[in-house]
Amino acid sequence: MSQATATATGRPTRTRAESRELIIRMTSYVLLGLTGIWILYKAVTQPADFLTVAFLGLKFGALYALVALGYTMVYGIIELINFSHGDLFMLATVMSGIMMVTWFGQTSPGVTGFLIMIMALLVAMVLAGGVNTLAERLAYRRLRRAPKLAPLITAVGLSFIYQAVGIQMNGSGQRNWNTLLGDSGFTFGSVKVQWAVIVVLAVTIPLLLLMTYIVNQTRQGKAMRATAQDQDAARLMGINVDRTIAFTFAMGGALAGAAGMLWLQSVGTTRYDLGFQLGLIAFTSAVLGGIGNLNGAVLGGFVIGIIQVLNEAFLLGNAWSQTVVFTILILLMVFKPEGILGKPTTEKV
Amino acid sequence: MTTTAAAPPPLTSVRDATEHARRSNRRWSIGLMVVALVLFVLYWKVLPEVGGETATFFRKWLSVSAASEMVLWVTFALGLNIVVGYAGLLDLGYVAFWAIGGYCAGWFMSPFASEMMNDKSWNGLKFSLLGHPPAIEGLDRGIHINFWLVLPIAGLVCAFFGILIGAPTLRLKSDYLALVTLGFGEIIPQVFRNGERLGSSGNFNLSNGDKGITPVDTIPTWPFGYIPGVPDELGLRAVDLPFKFLVYCLLASFIIFLSLRIREGRLGRAWLAIREDELAASMMGVPLMRTKLAAYAVGAFAGGIGGVAFATYVNGIYASRFDFAISIILLAMVVLGGMGNVWGVTVGALVLAWINSTGLEQFGNTVNDALGTSINFKNYQFLLFGLILVLMMLFRREGLIPETRTKQVLAEPERGELESVGADMEAGQV
Numbered sequence: 096m097s098q099a100t101a102t103a104t105g106r107p108t109r110t111r112a113e114s115r116e117l118i119i120r121m122t123s124y125v126l127l128g129l130t131g132i133w134i135l136y137k138a139v140t141q142p143a144d145f146l147t148v149a150f151l152g153l154k155f156g157a158l159y160a161l162v163a164l165g166y167t168m169v170y171g172i173i174e175l176i177n178f179s180h181g182d183l184f185m186l187a188t189v190m191s192g193i194m195m196v197t198w199f200g201q202t203s204p205g206v207t208g209f210l211i212m213i214m215a216l217l218v219a220m221v222l223a224g225g226v227n228t229l230a231e232r233l234a235y236r237r238l239r240r241a242p243k244l245a246p247l248i249t250a251v252g253l254s255f256i257y258q259a260v261g262i263q264m265n266g267s268g269q270r271n272w273n274t275l276l277g278d279s280g281f282t283f284g285s286v287k288v289q290w291a292v293i294v295v296l297a298v299t300i301p302l303l304l305l306m307t308y309i310v311n312q313t314r315q316g317k318a319m320r321a322t323a324q325d326q327d328a329a330r331l332m333g334i335n336v337d338r339t340i341a342f343t344f345a346m347g348g349a350l351a352g353a354a355g356m357l358w359l360q361s362v363g364t365t366r367y368d369l370g371f372q373l374g375l376i377a378f379t380s381a382v383l384g385g386i387g388n389l390n391g392a393v394l395g396g397f398v399i400g401i402i403q404v405l406n407e408a409f410l411l412g413n414a415w416s417q418t419v420v421f422t423i424l425i426l427l428m429v430f431k432p433e434g435i436l437g438k439p440t441t442e443k444v
Numbered sequence: 445m446t447t448t449a450a451a452p453p454p455l456t457s458v459r460d461a462t463e464h465a466r467r468s469n470r471r472w473s474i475g476l477m478v479v480a481l482v483l484f485v486l487y488w489k490v491l492p493e494v495g496g497e498t499a500t501f502f503r504k505w506l507s508v509s510a511a512s513e514m515v516l517w518v519t520f521a522l523g524l525n526i527v528v529g530y531a532g533l534l535d536l537g538y539v540a541f542w543a544i545g546g547y548c549a550g551w552f553m554s555p556f557a558s559e560m561m562n563d564k565s566w567n568g569l570k571f572s573l574l575g576h577p578p579a580i581e582g583l584d585r586g587i588h589i590n591f592w593l594v595l596p597i598a599g600l601v602c603a604f605f606g607i608l609i610g611a612p613t614l615r616l617k618s619d620y621l622a623l624v625t626l627g628f629g630e631i632i633p634q635v636f637r638n639g640e641r642l643g644s645s646g647n648f649n650l651s652n653g654d655k656g657i658t659p660v661d662t663i664p665t666w667p668f669g670y671i672p673g674v675p676d677e678l679g680l681r682a683v684d685l686p687f688k689f690l691v692y693c694l695l696a697s698f699i700i701f702l703s704l705r706i707r708e709g710r711l712g713r714a715w716l717a718i719r720e721d722e723l724a725a726s727m728m729g730v731p732l733m734r735t736k737l738a739a740y741a742v743g744a745f746a747g748g749i750g751g752v753a754f755a756t757y758v759n760g761i762y763a764s765r766f767d768f769a770i771s772i773i774l775l776a777m778v779v780l781g782g783m784g785n786v787w788g789v790t791v792g793a794l795v796l797a798w799i800n801s802t803g804l805e806q807f808g809n810t811v812n813d814a815l816g817t818s819i820n821f822k823n824y825q826f827l828l829f830g831l832i833l834v835l836m837m838l839f840r841r842e843g844l845i846p847e848t849r850t851k852q853v854l855a856e857p858e859r860g861e862l863e864s865v866g867a868d869m870e871a872g873q874v
Contacts, residue, residue, distance in 0.1 A: 176623065238837065241837075244532070245837045247622060248775065248833055251775065251833060252831070253830065255826050256830035259824065259825075267823070375630070415638060417634050418634050421627035421631050422631065425613075425627050425628070428620060428623075432620070
């Protein structure tokens with residue numbers, strides 16, 4: 096189109112679509128730049144507060160990254176936004192709470208406490224992964240060839256079912272669970288760091304490395320990448336597509352399970368609709384990084400986590416955090432749907 | 445292709461199909477009208493006279509306020525049906541329009557407008573346009589516009605917001621669209637929840653926060669008030685309730701009429717075309733953006749009207765009511781009844797709203813009494829709605845009362861025929 100105009104008039108002119116694209120791009124860069132400047136300003140004027148908050152942000156960021164990975168993996172392989180993913184996370188928080196506090200009564204740090212915590216981590220991962228795989232087997236698999244709306248509505252329905260289970264297990268209000276570490280931490284200069292932050296990072300980083308290894312180095316990972324690119328071609332190459340998709344759901348669910356257990360240990364409260372809110376935030380992270388891109392999901396998780404705590408500490412406060420995160424989501428969808436690390440596509444997402 | 449499982453339905457002429465649809469529409473509308481009138485007469489004249497067992501039974505299983513609420517849900521479900529069922533755009537934030545409609549009632553027909561400045565600078569505000577504030581000393585402060593005038597105002601405000609929400613999202617594919625609408629559906633109620641102290645000095649009170657806005661003006665019945673036995677204005681007295689039920693029925697039937705008429709016309713056919721194949725529709729010259737925005741606007745309009753009516757029903761606007769679950773329940777109503785079919789959605793909404801308001805609780809009480817158990821059935825509400833969505837999608841995607849057209853579309857696989865054959869072979873179906 097632009098070529099044709101150029102040869103016709105003899106000089107390059109921009110079409111309306113192109114100039115609109117340019118304006119959109121410029122606006123997004125200006126917004127990004129302003130946010131960056133504001134963060135830098137806070138970092139320079141209130142360094143101690145800023146770092147304290149930034150560590151909190153790292154904690155939330157790590158949890159969002161874990162949940163976001165599940166979204167991005169499932170989306171990458173069958174192009175489904177798994178609305179029920181956040182609720183798996185919520186089930187894991189409740190389950191780990193029941194296991195640690197109700198069954199074993201572990202509420203203070205110690206060797207047994209940490210052993211039980213590792214066990215709870217495994218149980219939560221197996222539970223969430225198992226439930227997710229079961230949902231894939233029973234519901235999504237039958238709908239793989241149906242119109243897009245059908246699996247999406249199914250996912251919303253499953254999310255409601257998980258929430259109902261959450262109400263049965265956790266009650267219909269917010270519930271506080273005792274945790275091993277509580278609020279305790281250490282100070283580094285005048286910067287406060289919770290122990291929980293260290294624990295969360297110590298679990299998350301190995302998990303992320305393991306994930307990267309599985310996806311990039313193993314046979315199963317290769318099968319996953321092939322299935323994501325072209326299901327039919329993968330099938331022709333002898334890949335068991337159904338099993339690969341089920342494995343992806345299991346892995347995504349397990350990461351959400353780990354995040355759930357860590358959330359309960361580092362925050363200490365849960366509610367039946369926690370998963371819905373957090374799932375949306377995690378999905379925003381996945382989109383921010385570029386949906387379908389694993390590194391992007393991790394990056395997006397950390398960015399959103401830090402932005403959220405900065406907002407709560409310095410800007411609008413707790414009551415507006417959803418609004419801030421969703422505004423980011425909407426702006427992204429409009430201006431840069433392919434995310435930070437995603438490849439731009441000709442078709443708008 | 446010979447391998448496709450479903451044989452094509454016998455071809456009927458277009459005129460036959462239209463004639464069939466007209467006849468079925470007439471039958472449905474007469475049927476529902478009769479039911480509404482019978483219920484009205486029952487609540488108005490029969491039950492107060494009869495009393496005793498029958499009255500108790502109705503108070504428990506289908507009280508006049510439960511019936512009113514059911515009809516209001518129908519209004520919302522039909523509005524959502526225009527967006528989801530007609531145009532095929534999944535909207536998960538419909539509750540936002542309910543909220544905006546409600547707050548329109550709060551701003552334009554209650555004393556609240558005089559309290560919108562926290563430094564009390566608007567306290568003297570008094571404006572009335574055929575308004576009917578509750579007959580209590582001091583409640584004529586603020587803005588009071590006639591209920592029947594607020595309805596179109598709220599509808600237009602909501603339509604404006606519908607376009608505002610729709611515009612940035614329409615370039616996105618369906619699943620992203622769902623997410624952005626969901627985001628808006630979270631943001632708008634949160635703005636109302638936190639809207640007590642806005643502005644840099646916290647002086648502006650948009651929504652009175654969690655305290656909510658109450659009371660709301662009454663519904664004037666002019667000129668029907670001249671008829672003996674009909675109250676002049678409908679407030680909260682027991683005699684007003686059957687008439688309020690009738691007013692809500694009127695609003696719902698207006699939305700039904702709107703849905704049916706638009707569907708027949710150019711715009712409706714363009715929506716269906718977009719829903720079934722966007723690319724083909726745009727090749728045929730359907731302007732995609734404008735048509736989709738129209739779907740949002742009309743759907744939101746219905747939400748605004750319902751929002752105002754709901755505010756008069758509960759006599760107030762409370763921010764905590766507008767949560768995500770409402771959007772999903774509405775979606776379940778549309779899916780259960782049959783996406784795109786007005787009568788299906790109406791029935792779906794009536795059934796689920798009844799379950800939601802009284803059915804489940806009463807059923808639970810009956811079971812608990814009979815078996816001597818104490819199960820809290822209200823807790824299983826989420827499970828029920830979730831199961832409805834999942835099971836309907838798995839086994840009866842076209843809904844309980846589908847349109848023939850929807851059935852055909854949904855039976856068609858998304859992927860190309862050859863690919864489907866390959867997958868069928870793998871699944872052992874060929």
